[in-house]
Amino acid sequence: MYCHQCGEKLAKNSNYCSQCGVKIETNVELKLDSVDIDSYHLEEAASLEIKRKQKHFVQILPILLPILSLLLVTSGLTIYYFQEKSLNKDVLELNQTAEETALQGDYEKAKQLLLEAQSSRPGFTTLELNINVINKAIEYEMTLNKINENIKKTQFSQASKELANLRDEVALNHSPFFIPFYEQMDEKDVSIKVGTIKQELNDLETIDQLAGKLSIIASLPNKEASAVKSEILSKIVKISIDEAENKLANKQFTQAFYTIDKGLQYAINNEKLLALKKRVEQEKAAFELAEQQRIEQAMEMAAQEDLKNRTAAVEVDDFTVNVDKYGDLYLSGTVKNVATKAITSVTIHYSIYDENNEHLDTGTTSVYPYELSPGESGSFEDVYYGFNQDGDVEVDNITWYLN
Amino acid sequence: MKQWIISIVSTLLIFGGGFYAFLFLKEDIPKQLTASSNLVTEKDATIPNQQETKDFKEIIHQTQKLVVKIELEDGSLGSGFLYNDKGDIVTNAHVVTNAKEVKVKSTDSKEFTGKVIGISNDTDIAIVRVPGLEKVEPLKISRSRKAEIGDEVLALGSPLGFQNTVTTGIISGLDRDLNIDPFDYDDVYQISAPIAPGNSGGPLIDRKTGEVLGINSAASNQGTIGFSIPIVDVLPLIEAWSETPMTTLPNVTYKAEESLYEGTDSVGDYAEYVIYYFYESLNLGDYVTAYSLLGSSWQSTTSYEHFRKGYINTTAVFVEDITVTTEGDSANVIALISAEERNKDSSKSANYKVTYELSYENDQLKIISGKGETLE
Numbered sequence: 001m002y003c004h005q006c007g008e009k010l011a012k013n014s015n016y017c018s019q020c021g022v023k024i025e026t027n028v029e030l031k032l033d034s035v036d037i038d039s040y041h042l043e044e045a046a047s048l049e050i051k052r053k054q055k056h057f058v059q060i061l062p063i064l065l066p067i068l069s070l071l072l073v074t075s076g077l078t079i080y081y082f083q084e085k086s087l088n089k090d091v092l093e094l095n096q097t098a099e100e101t102a103l104q105g106d107y108e109k110a111k112q113l114l115l116e117a118q119s120s121r122p123g124f125t126t127l128e129l130n131i132n133v134i135n136k137a138i139e140y141e142m143t144l145n146k147i148n149e150n151i152k153k154t155q156f157s158q159a160s161k162e163l164a165n166l167r168d169e170v171a172l173n174h175s176p177f178f179i180p181f182y183e184q185m186d187e188k189d190v191s192i193k194v195g196t197i198k199q200e201l202n203d204l205e206t207i208d209q210l211a212g213k214l215s216i217i218a219s220l221p222n223k224e225a226s227a228v229k230s231e232i233l234s235k236i237v238k239i240s241i242d243e244a245e246n247k248l249a250n251k252q253f254t255q256a257f258y259t260i261d262k263g264l265q266y267a268i269n270n271e272k273l274l275a276l277k278k279r280v281e282q283e284k285a286a287f288e289l290a291e292q293q294r295i296e297q298a299m300e301m302a303a304q305e306d307l308k309n310r311t312a313a314v315e316v317d318d319f320t321v322n323v324d325k326y327g328d329l330y331l332s333g334t335v336k337n338v339a340t341k342a343i344t345s346v347t348i349h350y351s352i353y354d355e356n357n358e359h360l361d362t363g364t365t366s367v368y369p370y371e372l373s374p375g376e377s378g379s380f381e382d383v384y385y386g387f388n389q390d391g392d393v394e395v396d397n398i399t400w401y402l403n
Numbered sequence: 404m405k406q407w408i409i410s411i412v413s414t415l416l417i418f419g420g421g422f423y424a425f426l427f428l429k430e431d432i433p434k435q436l437t438a439s440s441n442l443v444t445e446k447d448a449t450i451p452n453q454q455e456t457k458d459f460k461e462i463i464h465q466t467q468k469l470v471v472k473i474e475l476e477d478g479s480l481g482s483g484f485l486y487n488d489k490g491d492i493v494t495n496a497h498v499v500t501n502a503k504e505v506k507v508k509s510t511d512s513k514e515f516t517g518k519v520i521g522i523s524n525d526t527d528i529a530i531v532r533v534p535g536l537e538k539v540e541p542l543k544i545s546r547s548r549k550a551e552i553g554d555e556v557l558a559l560g561s562p563l564g565f566q567n568t569v570t571t572g573i574i575s576g577l578d579r580d581l582n583i584d585p586f587d588y589d590d591v592y593q594i595s596a597p598i599a600p601g602n603s604g605g606p607l608i609d610r611k612t613g614e615v616l617g618i619n620s621a622a623s624n625q626g627t628i629g630f631s632i633p634i635v636d637v638l639p640l641i642e643a644w645s646e647t648p649m650t651t652l653p654n655v656t657y658k659a660e661e662s663l664y665e666g667t668d669s670v671g672d673y674a675e676y677v678i679y680y681f682y683e684s685l686n687l688g689d690y691v692t693a694y695s696l697l698g699s700s701w702q703s704t705t706s707y708e709h710f711r712k713g714y715i716n717t718t719a720v721f722v723e724d725i726t727v728t729t730e731g732d733s734a735n736v737i738a739l740i741s742a743e744e745r746n747k748d749s750s751k752s753a754n755y756k757v758t759y760e761l762s763y764e765n766d767q768l769k770i771i772s773g774k775g776e777t778l779e
Contacts, residue, residue, distance in 0.1 A: 062410030069414045073421030080425060084432040092438055099441045121433050126440045133442045177442040218639030219547075251699060251764040261524045261653030265640065268521070268647040277651070287699065287765060295695050298707035302691045305711070340715055341688070342745070373745040374715055 004059075007052050091117045095127060102130070105180065107138045133177060140170060140181055147188055156196045163188055193217075194224045201228075201235065207262050210236050214266060233267045240267075244276055253284040305340055313339030314346055314398045317377060327388035331365075332381035335398065337372035342403040344371045348380050349397040355390045362396070371403070462613040463557065463569050467510050469542045470605055472561040473498055473517070473531065474506040482560035482605035483507070483531060484615065486544060490536035491645050493634075494604030495620050496522045496529040496586065500655045507533050510567055521644025524653045527586040527620050528637045530644045542606060544634055545614040550574045550592055550607075558596040558619050558629065560605025571610070572596030572627070579630060583621055585655065591620070591630045598622045598629040607631040671727040673768050674734035674761040681770065682720045682740070690714065698762075698769040718750060719743045733762030733771075739778070754778040 003010055008019035016023055094117035102110035111134045118127045143166050150159035163185060170181050197213045204210050210232050217229045240263025247256035260277045264270060319333035331350065337343050346367035352360045365382040372378050469485040473494055481498030485491070492507065499505055499519050507515045517531035550556070554574045562568050576593030594607060598619050607617035617631030677696060684693040690711050694702070697710075724739040736759045743752050757775040761768055 059406070062406040065410045066413040066417055069417040069421075073417055073424075077421060077424050077428065081428055081432070084428060085435075088432060088436050091436060095438060102442060121436060123433055124436050126436075126438050129440045129443045133440070175443050215636065215639040218642070250762065252766070254766050257654055258524060261655075264649070264651075264653060265521070265523045265526075266643070268643055269650045274651060284765065291699060291702070291765075294702050294707070295691065298691045298694050298710075301707050301711070340711070342718070373750075376745075 007048065087120055091121045091124065091127075095124075095130065098130065098134075102134055102137065103177070107134050107141060110134050111138065133173075133175065136173065137177070137181075140166060140178075144181075144184055144188065151188065151191050151195060154195060154199060156192050156199065159188070160192050160196075163192065190220045190225065193220060194228050198228055198231070201231065204235070205239070207236050207239055207259075207266070210239070211266055233270075236263050237267045237270050237272055239263070240273060241276055244280065248280055248283060251287055253280055253287070256280045309339040309341050309343075309402050313337060313341075313343050313400055313402070314372075316348075316395055316398070319393075319395065321391075321393045323387055323390065327386060329384040329387035329391065329393070330381065331384075331393045332379065334377050334379045335367055335372075336377045337374055339402070340374055342371055342373045343400040344403060346372060346378060346380075346398060346400045348382075348395055349399065350382075350393050350395050352384060352387075353392045353394070357392070360391065372400075457611070457613050459610065462608065462610065463559075465613060466542060466557070466559055466606065466608055467567055467569070469539070470510065470559045470567075471533075471536075472508040472564075472566050472601075473604065474508065475499065475502050480561060480564050480601045481603045482601065482619075484559075484604075484606040485536055485539060485541045486615070486641070487541050487645060488538055489645060490533045490539070491520070491641075492517060492531045492533055492536070493606075493618060493641060494529050494531060495527045495618065496524070496655055497527055497620075498604045499529045499531060501652075503652065505531055507531065507536075508566070509536070519652060520648035521641070522649070522652055522655060523640065524585065524655045525587055526637060526640065527583075527588065527632065528618065528640060530641055532645075532648065543612070543614045544638070545609060545612070545616050546635065546638065548614075548616075549633060549635055550577075550609070550616045552577055554616070555610035556594055556596055556616060557608040557610055558594065558598050558602060558605060558631075559608060560598065560602035560619060562599035562601045564601055568602075570596040570598065572629075574616075575628070581621070581630065588620065588630060588632065590636065591632050592617050594619070594629045594631050595627055596629060597627040602629075669729060670732055670761075670763075670768070671729040671734050674729070674736050674759075675725055675727050677761060677768050677770065678725065678736050678738060678759060679722060682722055685714055685717070685720055696770050698764055698771040701770065701772060716745045717742050718745060723754075733760065734768075735760055 003017035003019060003022060003024065005017060005022040006020040008017055010017055010024060014024060094113050098110040098113035098117065101113065111131065114127055114131050114134065118124070118131065121127065143162060147159045147162050147166070150156070150162065167185055170178050170185070193216060197217060200213070201210075204213065214229065214232050214236075217225050217232065240259050244256040244259040244263075247253070247259060257277065257280060260273050260280065264273050264277075267273060315336045315338045317334045317336050319331070321329065321331045323329050329352065333348075335346060335348070337346075348365050348367065349362065350365070351362050354360045361384065363382055363384065365380045367378040367380045369378055466484075471483050471485070471492060473481045473483050473492075475481075475498075479498070481494055483492040483494035483498070486493045499522065503519055505517050505519065507517045509515070513535070515533045515535035517533040520530050520532045522529035552574055556572055556574060558570045558572065560568060572595035574592050575595040578590045579588070579593045580590065581588045592607065594617075596607075598605075599622060602619050602622070605619045606615045607619050608614070609616050615634050617633050618637070619629060619631045621630040622628065681693050681696050684690070684696070691707070694707050694710050697705070720740055720742045722738050722740050726737045728735045728737075738757050738759070739754065740757060741752055741754050743750055754777070755775045756778055757773060759773040760771045762771050763769070764771070
């Protein structure tokens with residue numbers, strides 16, 4: 001038996017090598033012994049040293065192998081661990097950048113970043129969620145662009161329909177991420193409403209219709225809206241003025257006022273309307289004055305006519321007096337109705353004077369016919385018997401009844 | 404040999420363990436990626452639209468303070484409510500018709516003077532500015548929500564002059580259209596809360612939120628049916644007046660056509676009446692009245708003298724037949740008349756067909772033009 005350390009032959013049952021003093025592991029040695037005895041007998045003395053060294057290496061190789069593997073495996077795993085960890089970090093960073101980019105509205109870039117991250121970490125559900133959301137956002141953005149184009153092409157009803165659909169769709173998501181879309185949709189909504197009203201403006205012809213649009217506009221807080229608002233207001237003013245002037249031409253002053261006031265309740269304190277209102281007031285006063293004057297004149301003339309009818313309706317056209325050979329006095333004449341009404345029962349009152357111009361007698365005689373139409377003449381005659389002298393007859397008075 | 408076996412076995416074990424660890428890491432590290440998406444959250448992010456529900460008595464108390472009684476010099480009464488911090492009070496136009504200044508009484512019996520700064524002549528809405536109520540926190544207005552049938556409401560005001568009256572009811576109808584001269588009420592709420600004269604201009608309050616839904620404006624004589632103008636519909640008008648007070652107030656008057664004659668006669672009926680009246684006046688010899696029925700342009704071109712002469716030989720006129728056609732506010736009258744006319748010695752009867760055009764002039768139906776032709 002030999003020492004496993006130095007190769008010195010050992011005494012039987014010795015516990016330590018006499019050469020190097022190493023402790024003999026008897027159990028192991030015993031098994032090896034039987035193999036080694038034969039081989040070592042054949043070894044040459046020169047190669048004994050090398051063989052001893054080789055034998056030494058071979059002896060430690062079984063121990064080395066697991067140790068080295070352990071080192072290899074641990075270092076490999078460590079490197080892998082850190083690599084994977086940093087990949088995680090990269091993915092997280094990518095995701096974060098993507099989210100930020102998305103929130104800034106650059107969905108395409110965000111999608112690219114997320115896809116890149118997903119290629120490294122395919123199983124990361126957050127990425128999938130985000131990609132889904134961003135795909136939706138891209139889709140919504142496209143729809144919005146389409147709506148925008150329709151708005152530009154003034155196809156408002158189409159745009160409005162699409163917007164309503166989009167609104168329904170967006171409403172299904174409960175993420176704050178989509179809030180900007182609400183803002184954009186509201187904006188588009190305003191554009192559509194304003195655009196629609198602008199388009200309809202030409203067809204609106206009454207103040208009421210325009211006022212209706214005005215109340216829609218009033219709920220829209222937008223520059224665009226205020227431009228349309230002033231457009232509507234100026235149209236209200238125009239319609240109000242046109243209508244009022246039309247009424248004015250027809251002397252319908254109350255209605256003119258009404259129309260102007262109606263316009264003024266929207267176009268508050270509008271100078272044109274106020275000026276027109278003043279003009280209507282003046283014209284109304286002038287109209288009423290003129291009418292009053294005409295009627296007063298008419299009444300005056302009617303009064304004059306009446307006076308004439310009552311006091312000067314009868315004109316004596318011709319009047320003759322002669323005394324015949326028997327000494328009787330004949331008087332005759334014609335009268336004319338110069339009144340504007342028919343007169344009846346015209347009676348001539350006359351006085352007879354003698355040759356000394358002394359008043360002798362009075363008499364009355366009726367005109368024939370009984371009724372005289374305006375312009376019609378009638379005649380009268382009378383006889384005074386036994387006058388027997390020259391004399392004169394004078395018409396004192398004529399009386400009549402007016403019909 | 405034994406050494407080797409142990410060595411190889413342990414090496415294999417190490418590699419095995421390593422491989423297992425690798426697999427574990429490969430599985431586990433991606434799993435360590437936990438980041439909640441900032442884009443997707445389960446939280447409901449839509450703006451909270453929950454309506455605040457307030458205590459019933461609290462609402463009444465809060466609202467009452469801002470409801471005022473409006474008195475006019477002629478003693479007529481109405482209600483109103485404060486709607487902004489400029490001291491502007493919303494009321495009905497019919498409450499402050501043709502008044503420039505009104506007396507405003509608040510619930511705590513303070514009296515103010517208010518100036519009408521905006522009034523409509525076709526919508527029953529007006530604004531009174533009360534400088535004394537400036538900076539007072541106004542009533543909340545329901546700016547976007549329209550009431551629905553069945554909404555519980557309160558009506559506040561001073562019915563018959565009893566200040567601080569609250570009545571309750573529901574919205575019992577929507578989109579009612581009515582016309583109480585001279586105002587048009589379009590798409591107004593019908594309410595079951597009893598209201599009486601004096602309630603006019605008072606607010607209709609949402610019982611749940613305490614917000615103003617409408618302006619109580621009219622009531623029916625029978626039953627408890629009231630009408631309230633939706634505030635949303637008139638808000639643009641009100642706000643425009645608050646921003647730009649009117650310098651001159653419109654004359655709120657009754658519309659011309661209706662004021663002219665009682666009842667629901669049409670312009671055609673009235674035109675017929677005018678023509679009969681015209682001939683009656685002629686028959687009576689009242690030529691001035693007949694002349695006054697002519698329109699201004701006819702009068703201007705035909706003097707009374709001339710007009711009178713035209714009828715000098717006419718003793719009597721009879722309207723035999725009359726047909727009226729109307730077009731808007733004007734009417735065309737075709738009449739067959741027989742006239743007794745004097746000749747030099749005899750009187751004869753002549754038939755005419757006359758055509759008159761009548762229309763309104765300064766609120767009076769006048770005979771604008773006419774022509775006649777003799778019939779054989």
